Amino acid sequence: MNSPFSLPEASTHAVTVDRIFYLLLVLSGATVVLVFGLILLFAVRYRRGSSAKRGPMPEFLRREFEIGWTLATLLSFVFLFWWAGSADLSSLAAPAGSLEIHVVAKQWMWKTQHPSGAREINALHVPLGQPVHLLMSSQDVIHSFFVPAFRVKQDVVPGRETDIWFQASKLGVFPLLCAEYCGTDHSVMRGKITVMRPEDYARWLVQQPEGDDLAHEGAKLFVSQGCSGCHAGSSNVHAPRLAGIYGRMVQLSDGRTVKADDGYIRDSILQPKRDVVAGYDAIMPSFKGLLDDGELQSLTAYIRSLAEEGSHD
Amino acid sequence: MTDALLAGDLPLPPRPDYLRHGSTIASWLTTTDHKRIAILYAITITFFFFLGGAAVTAVRLELFEPNGWLLTSDTYNKLFSFHGIIMVWFFLVPSIPNTLGNFLLPLMIGAPDVAFPRLNLFSWYLTIAAGAFTVYALLAGGVDTGWTFYTPYSSMFSNSHVFAAAAGVFVVGFASIATGVNFIATTHMLRAPGMTWFRLPLFVWAIYATSLIMVLATPVLAISLLLVIAERVLGLPIFDPARGGDPILFQHLFWFYSHPAVYIMVLPAMGVVSEVIPCFARRRIFGYDFMVYAMLAIAGIGFFVWGHHMFVSGQSALASLVFSFLSFIIAVPSAIKVFNWTASLFRGQISFESPMLYSLGFVGLFTTGGLSGLFLASIPVDVHVTDTYFVVAHFHYIMVGGSVSAFFAGLHFWWPKVTGKLYPESWAKFAAILMYAGFNMTFLPQFFAGYLGMPRRYHTYPAEFQIYNVMSSAGAGVLAVAYLLPLGYLTWSLFYGGRAGNNPWAATGLEWTTTSPPPPKNFDRQPRVDRGPYEYHAEGMSAGTDAPEVQNARDIR
Incomplete structure (x- = not known):
């Protein structure tokens, strides 16, 4: 069983995603503290019958004030978009020389095939530190290839080929899950991604039953x-x-x-x-x-x- | 002559209020009175709310154990699908617009009824017919596609009652459209003399903006479900890739409706809260015109963000970027509204009756839910958390935490006006606090489970997520109690509650100037309007400094 409190960052991409995630967390936390803090402050200070000052509203609480916070919100959101969007763009295409692995999804299993022809069911062995490019298609309904530890997910769609790539950065066994609802046994359409040292991967590959590539x-x-x-x-x-x-x-x-x-x-x-x-x-x-x-x-x-x-x- | 005589109160012949205007079943089932139709809707959606709640109770019980102990996978899938379909289309979409909106829209603008009273009744019958289809789908064996009906699963692979369920949603869409048309026409045509657009209460603006979305977006839902039925029943290839169709096309059509539908569910909630907060803070709403523009902006931009549901579907990277950008932009008007509600408390004379507690609960939960939306607008983070419990938590914070809290705020705020009765306030306060606590207990753990990688719609799940599911299920128990309490004490108040005055909260707004409950045609005399909606104090001032006894005085207006 994996830890219920933390998720390993097992790919290069995971680090990028977590960096954006934590920045958003800090910003959201600050906003929550601000909004909840002000509501609590006002609720106590301006409770009915309190002796706090009322009277004319202060000068600065005018239209300019409202336009000001609108613009501030807008600018910070545009910044977030730019930051998250550029991280997305830079991870779009798989690098040249990636290990190409074909994935076929069907109700309710994952079939993977290595360039050598070795096949696996609900499992995938990949070498550490080498980009892996998955070319995926579905034989029936839409599935979704989801490896939480790598922070990657891609729907696998019938009638077309979708792709995704990652570069594992930690040794170990990580869960592979189907994230798009696909019928009765959707929740057991799971597998294991095993990240091995490149030399172990090569050895493992040789031991696989001979299959035509x-x-x-x-x-x-x-x-x-x-x-x-x-x-x-x-x-x-x-x-x-x-x-x-x-x-x-x-x-x-x-x-x-x-x-x-x-x-x-x-x-x-x-x-x-x-x-x-x-x-x-x-x-x-x-x-x-x-x-x-x-x-x-x-x-x-x-x-x-x-x-x-x-x-x- | 006395003042009362001058005002015309005494010489009028006694006339029954709308509740006592006729007492036969037929007088209710053939009524064209918008207030009675609102009551019919209220009974209907209460039934569906507890039906959808029962389904999810079984789901939450099942999730106590990672490998299930109560249900089969198929039953589980059917229960969460039924929960979604019922709660979205038979509770949330009609909840505030068709009950509070129906009841209050004419009262707030000083009209005797909606523009098309018979269409209003017809739309209720459509809802009943649609509900019958959907309940039939459940009784006949259920539907297991999820509320999203994704193809090609729904059109080619599911062995459940997709046709009946889709037909139910198809029909209820027409009820939605009819109601929307009715409200738009009412707002345009029936405003009382002096009720200019910028004297409209924000609740009316909210219902108006919601109606625009209903009329413009719902036809697209009807089309997409019709295409699913065409493929499933007639074998017409629309989404089947093997015959030239495209399964992703369905997602574009579906979310073109279903994202704006989120705003159908949340805009009316914003409207309710914008009425309640000024009343209990004794303050003008801060930035009235910004609130109006923000709602219209949400309604407009809401049509162009649907692609953020599809970042992992295989849509082009360019499309994803555009949808991501617009999703950030639409968060701006929502943020403005939160800031304005907060600023409306500044220098108020705040009291904390149950409607105010529910409203503050709304602001808290909506803020939390809205901020989690920023994570989902960021493509790299969305790719990781989409289709996980993070998304489940996010939309429940907005649509259940937000909208349902606001629905209860409105229900308690206008209950004296609707029924003429007062409910036990301490019970109501207790329920409001319990609801806030129970909600967070249920859904806060789901953010963690989702980020750690627990996919949604999982009947069984990896054991490391059990702790979050147990917390969630326990919280759901608390939440269920909080939802059942009002059913109890509000029903009690119908029989034993004290008589409510015309304006128990000393609120502004035309609906408080008529009797509680109102007469069949709403006003004995044509109201005239000569001021803005929230004149709790003079322009440029803050809340008055009268002693609390005076502030609390009932029926001062």
Whole structure:
């Protein structure tokens, strides 16, 4: 059992959040002391029949006074917004070179998969001090990936991929909770995040049962689902080659340019008519309903691996 | 001729007040008198309040143990959903506007009734019909979506009575809209001669601002629930991502209503407190016009902050920043109001009857709740505490601590006017203090539990949170007693209470110039208004320095 009175700051992000939290706590505390103090003071001093001075109101309690405290409140709130907002912006994107882990949520469990292909259920092992980037999707309803010790939370939504990243800064086992109500067993949709030293993590990873990594699974799907029939180099159907495409800017037939990232690849598989690449006909069929979220992640990983191979050339 | 004769009191034929104007059941069920409709609403929402309270009693009992001991998960989920749906739409939204607002709005502006008396009655029948749907949903087996009806859970996955519950909320929305339209028209059309906009009591301004929100926001709720029903019953893909829908769309629609709905629940409370505090402090309200502008600003900006419910939903970072900024901005007018209430006590002649105790309780709880709102407007902190008990504590401080305290303040303040009876003051003071204590005992621990990471809507929870849940559940017991006490002594006062005079608090305001209880058409003579709403003393002065006996004198006006 964890301590009921304190929450560890187990990620770099947790320190930032707590700093804002404590500043807000101090400001709120000061306001509470001011307001409650004045109410108590007035309640005692100006109780009915007390001998305190009444008579004409003092000069300074005029309109300017009211405008003054309105402006003071406004300015302090704008400052709070700026401070909290800039902390949010600086933690938006995962740093390059993060460890990418795929998460699939379903009623009522968390499935995680490491880049090596190792899988876990309701558990996740991560190395200390290395940014970890989670790419998440849901197979049914909305869930929310919540690790209180890391101060991170992100809804996991069906039909799209959401992401979140953190860098663990403390060794230990921390609770993973589902924070978005998802039905009967919502409250038991919990897991454990284990933070290990990088060398322990590497050792742990090796001990996991052999599993194909995502890209290899994707490569099999690429053939079995018929993608290779058009997109392979030997095909005589006029379809874009995929090697090296990941991460590049792509010119679309309607003049727009988009970046070929995870979201774009996912959309292109599910809704191929939406963003057609310039120079090609919109002949690709949709794979909506034919692939589940895990398979989509595998295919995306395969296409990404093609990019990496391309860069080695 | 004597003064009384000149004033026209003696020659009038005796006429019964509105309560004794007709005594059959039919005379109540077909009444178009806004005061009787207010009573019908009061009985209805009292029933729903204790129904919603019973549901949450089971929830709090269950949470004594981390792994449950009384309920199954499904029952637990249905009980908290029922609690939310009933308390939001069948108690809080209609509470002050439809009871006190209905009763007082025409009296305060010197009108014989609301603008559309029959629409007023119709809106009560709509509430009853909607309540029947919702209670049916409970009896048929319950609904387990939470009061938020999030898709795709509600539209595709829940195996409970979503249709009946959503239909109930859909219908009660029309009652809300009808009431809003009625109050807006009444305020515009039926003000007595001399009752200019800036002589309106702040309670009228509050009801007016609330009505604007009801009329503008409620249709969006109706649409979003209709779409849930369309997907669930007709299989029309709206939110299902596998068929081109978007589950997040529902959240935008839902919160576009449900955030302004928070202000539907709290603006009338601000109105009540703005009447009570000047009366018991014997002071003009500080900064009347700022209070008016603050309420209108809250009503307006309230429409543009809904996205702060969705910082972790996957909405764009830019949208989150804009919503965060506006959420900080809307805290400004709320802060102004707290400062003005406090300043209104300065150099007063303050006495502490039960309405004043409830009102000061409101200011304390609203301030606490409002400050916790700043945490939720800050994106990084919100990401950590959203969907935890921190949020549960925050909105209960505003909507239960704040609004319900103010409802009880108003109930006690105007009880002599509504019923013509006096209640036992010591009991009322005791209940007011007990309510403040019980409320903090229940909800203060939830801030801690939430910050430490206890998610909301958890049937079972990690053992480290047990201490907070036990404190909360014990506090809820105290709070329950505090809510039951007024039911007892107010009912007692109906039969055994002393007769109330026309103006037992020596308050300003037109409603105190008529008899207690008022006649069916409110005023025997058309009131004329030649002064502002809170003239407890001359402009630029503070409270008078008469001896307390004179200050306490009943019926001085």
